[in-house]
Amino acid sequence: MTLQVNDLEVKYYLDDNTYVRAVSGVSFSLEKGEALGIIGETGSGKTTIASAIMRVLPENAEVRGSVLLDGKDILSMDKEEFRRSIRWKRISIIPQYSMNSFNPIKRVGDQLVQIILEHTEMDVHQAFEKVMKLFEQVGLPPETFRKYPDELSGGQRQRAVIVSALLLNPEVVIADEPTTALDVINQARVISLIRREILNSSRSLIYITHDIALVANLSTKVATLYAGKIMELGDVRKIFKEPLHPYTIGLLSSVPDIRYGRVRKLNYIPGDPPDLTKEIKGCPFAPRCKIAESICFTKEPELRLVDGRLVSCHLVGERKDVGTTNKS
Numbered sequence: 001m002t003l004q005v006n007d008l009e010v011k012y013y014l015d016d017n018t019y020v021r022a023v024s025g026v027s028f029s030l031e032k033g034e035a036l037g038i039i040g041e042t043g044s045g046k047t048t049i050a051s052a053i054m055r056v057l058p059e060n061a062e063v064r065g066s067v068l069l070d071g072k073d074i075l076s077m078d079k080e081e082f083r084r085s086i087r088w089k090r091i092s093i094i095p096q097y098s099m100n101s102f103n104p105i106k107r108v109g110d111q112l113v114q115i116i117l118e119h120t121e122m123d124v125h126q127a128f129e130k131v132m133k134l135f136e137q138v139g140l141p142p143e144t145f146r147k148y149p150d151e152l153s154g155g156q157r158q159r160a161v162i163v164s165a166l167l168l169n170p171e172v173v174i175a176d177e178p179t180t181a182l183d184v185i186n187q188a189r190v191i192s193l194i195r196r197e198i199l200n201s202s203r204s205l206i207y208i209t210h211d212i213a214l215v216a217n218l219s220t221k222v223a224t225l226y227a228g229k230i231m232e233l234g235d236v237r238k239i240f241k242e243p244l245h246p247y248t249i250g251l252l253s254s255v256p257d258i259r260y261g262r263v264r265k266l267n268y269i270p271g272d273p274p275d276l277t278k279e280i281k282g283c284p285f286a287p288r289c290k291i292a293e294s295i296c297f298t299k300e301p302e303l304r305l306v307d308g309r310l311v312s313c314h315l316v317g318e319r320k321d322v323g324t325t326n327k328s
Contacts, residue, residue: 234309
């Protein structure tokens with residue numbers, strides 16, 4: 001299995017002449033058993049990438065580029081073919097807000113059984129058994145089947161959403177901020193489930209979050225996203241140990257690191273993200289970057305291979321002082 005995202009671009013039209021360029025030129029690949037973490041500030045385009053792959057963007061969105069699954073562009077499929085052969089069967093999603101995942105006036109178990117019946121040759125009894133087996137795997141009691149979504153706790157709902165994502169044994173699971181709004185105990189349960197049911201079963205994972213520590217624990221590679229563009233992409237251990245892009249360095253230095261004990265000072269990235277309704281000349285991070293030069297404001301950098309990872313920066317590899325020495 002290979003998932004290849006090529007030059008993905010998503011615009012949200014506000015009116016005939018105004019649009020938000022939410023994602024611009026995003027490319028990455030995912031092989032069987034790999035886990036890609038996508039991190040970035042709020043509004044960087046993380047959820048839009050997930051929605052584009054799953055083809056659940058709103059009507060005011062325009063999508064360009066391609067998403068190839070084993071060489072076939074799933075964005076160019078007609079909607080019915082995609083629904084029948086891709087969504088849930090080969091690619092599924094654990095969305096950010098579990099409350100929105102279920103019909104509030106139907107029982108949870110009935111909704112899950114219906115997904116199975118629509119996409120497989122199983123009968124009702126077989127579908128019921130499948131759901132109950134998954135409930136047991138994720139630690140949900142049997143009575144969950146007969147309950148309505150609002151009768152479940154936040155942690156139970158999120159585990160039920162994980163069940164829906166695993167029902168048809170997909171090859172790729174997209175987890176979009178799956179621990180949002182959960183308490184610490186339920187966060188730990190959800191992460192444990194993702195590790196056991198997805199990563200340990202040779203499925204591929206796209207993990208979208210702002211929680212850098214979770215990416216370090218769950219991912220094999222990581223992409224830092226800023227203003228809809230990838231700033232740095234590569235092996236998670238290499239990037240977290242020696243980040244090169246100034247934005248990646250800023251992100252990693254803004255969270256605690258036990259290696260530094262109490263001595264390390266936490267930093268923050270000054271300034272605000274750019275207005276994505278306006279044309280951006282040069283690097284989108286340049287106005288917030290403390291090492292930016294004149295070229296950074298006039299010419300857009302390309303993703304290029306530097307020290308075993310892809311980096312979108314004119315200065316990385318060109319100036320000796322650009323890299324991890326720039327953390328302080």
